Amino acid sequence: xxxxxxxxxxxxxxxxxxxxxxxxxxxxxxxxxxxxxxxxxxxxxxxxxxxxxxxxxxxxxxxxxxxxxxxxxxxxxxxxxxxxxxxxxxxxxxxxxxxxxxxxxxxxxxxxxxxxxxxxxxxxxxxxxxxxxxxxxxxxxxxxxxxxxxxxxxxxxxxxxxxxxxxxxxxxxxxxxxxxxxxxxxxxxxxxxxxxxxxxxxxxxxxxxxxxxxxxxxxxxxxxxxxxxxxxxxxxxxxxxxxxxxxxxxxxxxxxxxxxxxxx
Amino acid sequence: xxxxxxxxxxxxxxxxxxxxxxxxxxxxxxxxxxxxxxxxxxxxxxxxxxxxxxxxxxxxxxxxxxxxxxxxxxxxxxxxxxxxxxxxxxxxxxxxxxxxxxxxxxxxxxxxxxxxxxxxxxxxxxxxxxxxxxxxxxxxxxxxxxxxxxxxxxxxxxxxxxxxxxxxxxxxxxxxxxxxxxxxxxxxxxxxxxxxxxxxxxxxxxxxxxxxxxxxxxxxxxxxxxxxxxxxxxxxxxxxx
Amino acid sequence: xxxxxxxxxxxxxxxxxxxxxxxxxxxxxxxxxxxxxxxxxxxxxxxxxxxxxxxxxxxxxxxxxxxxxxxxxxxxxxxxxxxxxxxxxxxxxxxxxxxxxxxxxxxxxxxxxxxxxxxxxxxxxxxxxxxxxxxxxxxxxxxxxxxxxxxxxxxxxxxxxxxxxxxxxxxxxxxxxxxxxxxxxxxxxxxxxxxxxxxxxxxxxxxxxxxxxxxxxxxxxxxxxxxxx
Numbered sequence: 138x139x140x141x142x143x144x145x146x147x148x149x150x151x152x153x154x155x156x157x158x159x160x161x162x163x164x165x166x167x168x169x170x171x172x173x174x175x176x177x178x179x180x181x182x183x184x185x186x187x188x189x190x191x192x193x194x195x196x197x198x199x200x201x202x203x204x205x206x207x208x209x210x211x212x213x214x215x216x217x218x219x220x221x222x223x224x225x226x227x228x229x230x231x232x233x234x235x236x237x238x239x240x241x242x243x244x245x246x247x248x249x250x251x252x253x254x255x256x257x258x259x260x261x262x263x264x265x266x267x268x269x270x271x272x273x274x275x276x277x278x279x280x281x282x283x284x285x286x287x288x289x290x291x292x293x294x295x296x297x298x299x300x301x302x303x304x305x306x307x308x309x310x311x312x313x314x315x316x317x318x319x320x321x322x323x324x325x326x327x328x329x330x331x332x333x334x335x336x337x338x339x340x341x342x343x344x345x346x347x348x349x350x351x352x353x354x355x356x357x358x359x360x361x362x363x364x365x366x367x368x369x370x371x372x373x374x375x376x377x378x379x380x381x382x383x384x385x386x387x388x389x390x391x392x393x394x395x396x397x398x399x400x401x
Numbered sequence: 402x403x404x405x406x407x408x409x410x411x412x413x414x415x416x417x418x419x420x421x422x423x424x425x426x427x428x429x430x431x432x433x434x435x436x437x438x439x440x441x442x443x444x445x446x447x448x449x450x451x452x453x454x455x456x457x458x459x460x461x462x463x464x465x466x467x468x469x470x471x472x473x474x475x476x477x478x479x480x481x482x483x484x485x486x487x488x489x490x491x492x493x494x495x496x497x498x499x500x501x502x503x504x505x506x507x508x509x510x511x512x513x514x515x516x517x518x519x520x521x522x523x524x525x526x527x528x529x530x531x532x533x534x535x536x537x538x539x540x541x542x543x544x545x546x547x548x549x550x551x552x553x554x555x556x557x558x559x560x561x562x563x564x565x566x567x568x569x570x571x572x573x574x575x576x577x578x579x580x581x582x583x584x585x586x587x588x589x590x591x592x593x594x595x596x597x598x599x600x601x602x603x604x605x606x607x608x609x610x611x612x613x614x615x616x617x618x619x620x621x622x623x624x625x626x627x628x629x630x631x632x633x634x635x636x637x638x639x640x641x642x
Numbered sequence: 643x644x645x646x647x648x649x650x651x652x653x654x655x656x657x658x659x660x661x662x663x664x665x666x667x668x669x670x671x672x673x674x675x676x677x678x679x680x681x682x683x684x685x686x687x688x689x690x691x692x693x694x695x696x697x698x699x700x701x702x703x704x705x706x707x708x709x710x711x712x713x714x715x716x717x718x719x720x721x722x723x724x725x726x727x728x729x730x731x732x733x734x735x736x737x738x739x740x741x742x743x744x745x746x747x748x749x750x751x752x753x754x755x756x757x758x759x760x761x762x763x764x765x766x767x768x769x770x771x772x773x774x775x776x777x778x779x780x781x782x783x784x785x786x787x788x789x790x791x792x793x794x795x796x797x798x799x800x801x802x803x804x805x806x807x808x809x810x811x812x813x814x815x816x817x818x819x820x821x822x823x824x825x826x827x828x829x830x831x832x833x834x835x836x837x838x839x840x841x842x843x844x845x846x847x848x849x850x851x852x853x854x855x856x857x858x859x860x861x862x863x864x865x866x867x868x869x870x871x
Binding site for chain 2 (some may be wrong): 698699701702703704705706707708710711714715718719808809810811812814815822825826831833834835836837839840842843846847850851
């Protein structure tokens with residue numbers, strides 16, 4: 138009986154740890170790892186990307202010791218709330234809906250959303266939502282689940298068939314396969330993560346840029362649990378610092394040849 | 402417990418349930434009618450008939466449904482040029498078709514085994530009697546074996562129906578908006594994990610027990626001749642009229 | 643057709659995780675099953691009700707849904723409860739643990755039915771004789787009932803194992819890198835989905851075939867000394 142009890146205790150101990158985070162300033166950062174060029178996992182299993190470099194720079198500037206935790210996108214906010222990590226740096230857009238549940242720092246970049254489709258399917262998409270909805274009526278558009286793009290499509294394009302995927306990569310693959318007609322996502326992620334790869338040949342952007350604050354928010358920010366004001370302040374100060382001392386520009390130029398921060 | 406979110410989600414969840422039920426019913430009917438000849442073939446003494454069925458049943462019962470779904474949905478993408486040439490790509494392109502095809506093949510395999518068990522459980526005396534009366538082949542099956550076999554298979558088949566109904570939840574993984582798929586999308590937007598998933602779970606529960614109740618009633622109605630009749634003891638003890 | 647372009651090792655890794663999850667879940671399922679069977683056979687109304695609710699709910703809800711609830715919901719639940727109790731707990735609720743807990747919990751319900759049937763199948767005389775000889779309930783259970791129960795339980799448990807090992811494929815949905823997930827990742831790399839998933843299917847079939855053989859041996863061992871009709 139004692140043996141059984143101690144075995145059970147040992148197994149339980151594997152799952153639970155009792156820690157405290159406030160003392161030693163190790164900040165755990167949650168990210169997805171499936172969203173090139175912002176965050177992805179290279180063939181050696183390391184996390185790489187714009188978000189990762191920015192996160193490291195911010196931690197240096199703020200004096201935190203940072204470690205990364207990979208979490209699939211569906212569970213990324215629940216994971217934050219469950220204290221699996223303390224901040225999300227994964228190209229998460231700052232939206233009012235999310236701000237009800239988590240706190241955001243200021244943005245660290247902002248890029249618009251766009252549609253992509255195959256070159257032989259290029260259609261004319263007017264700038265207004267109603268006209269665009271008519272132009273795309275009956276078509277299948279692939280999006281990643283739990284993103285601003287999914288919400289944007291569902292709210293503004295009622296005649297479109299929205300097909301949801303667990304990752305952006307799956308959506309892109311099905312576009313390449315011909316299972317969906319278009320895909321909507323962040324223009325930079327689509328460009329570098331798909332259009333410029335071998336699978337993306339024969340596909341291109343179509344339609345206008347979409348950057349509506351109601352759905353697309355104010356750009357990508359860092360999500361932090363409500364109530365941790367010092368962490369929010371720390372990251373905000375760090376963002377300001379790296380923008381001022383040129384670190385941000387260096388990282389920007391490493392990945393993009395345009396200004397990814399967007400308007401001030 | 403946030404009740405408002407549950408009330409708001411019910412229409413969408415019901416729509417998802419509609420797709421779930423649709424997939425279940427179509428797969429069930431197609432699988433049932435496929436399984437009857439397959440069950441008979443499985444028991445054939447001729448290996449040309451029984452071997453392929455054995456292989457088919459072994460494959461579909463020995464591998465997870467998820468593998469089967471991925472094999473057909475993603476796997477068809479590997480053969481896209483070929484499928485386009487024979488004009489089948491239009492079908493395999495649709496997740497709905499792939500899901501339906503997989504579910505039908507899967508349930509037909511399990512049902513084949515259930516019918517085989519039912520056929521083998523038919524009391525041999527009845528078969529002998531029928532043969533003695535000169536019945537053989539198709540008539541023997543149609544009149545004697547199959548009706549009895551199907552009734553014997555009812556309990557096992559009810560489990561299969563429930564299993565099929567619940568395994569439709571896997572189609573949410575290949576983008577279909579069944580009840581689970583709708584629930585996942587709502588949870589992703591609102592983060593109310595418990596409220597939504599518990600509601601969806603309750604919906605599955607209600608229908609599952611509904612299905613089991615239907616089968617129990619059918620079994621009851623069909624087995625009247627096997628049950629004890631209410632007997633008046635006084636009447637039974639009378640030896641003479 | 644079977645050229646996996648060097649990604650075969652990935653599938654083997656996945657297979658070992660699949661087997662590990664399967665074994666650990668089976669152990670947990672058997673524990674839950676014994677507890678559940680005790681509850682269902684008990685005269686204690688509360689235990690009976692709990693056990694019946696347990697099997698009823700599990701039987702009525704799809705495994706995928708239960709997996710999603712447990713994986714996405716439990717960390718928050720434990721967090722909130724712990725906070726209310728006053729101490730801060732940081733959970734490492736990784737997919738492996740979540741998978742074992744879910745599968746063990748679900749298949750514990752199936753095992754409950756198996757064990758319940760097995761206990762009921764033991765001739766009543768055995769239990770009565772044990773009590774007549776003065777054995778306490780615990781002793782009678784440990785010495786007489788449990789060993790004999792296994793003989794009846796093994797076929798049912800074998801079936802539970804078969805279904806459980808296939809259900810491990812579902813844990814790929816929450817990111818556990820078992821066979822299905824590894825095949826999926828490899829598909830992203832070499833773009834040969836049919837080849838990869840077919841190879842995975844063959845591995846599952848191998849597990850099934852070996853399990854069927856193993857079950858025959860174990861049943862023969864458990865039935866040693868019993869005269870067959």
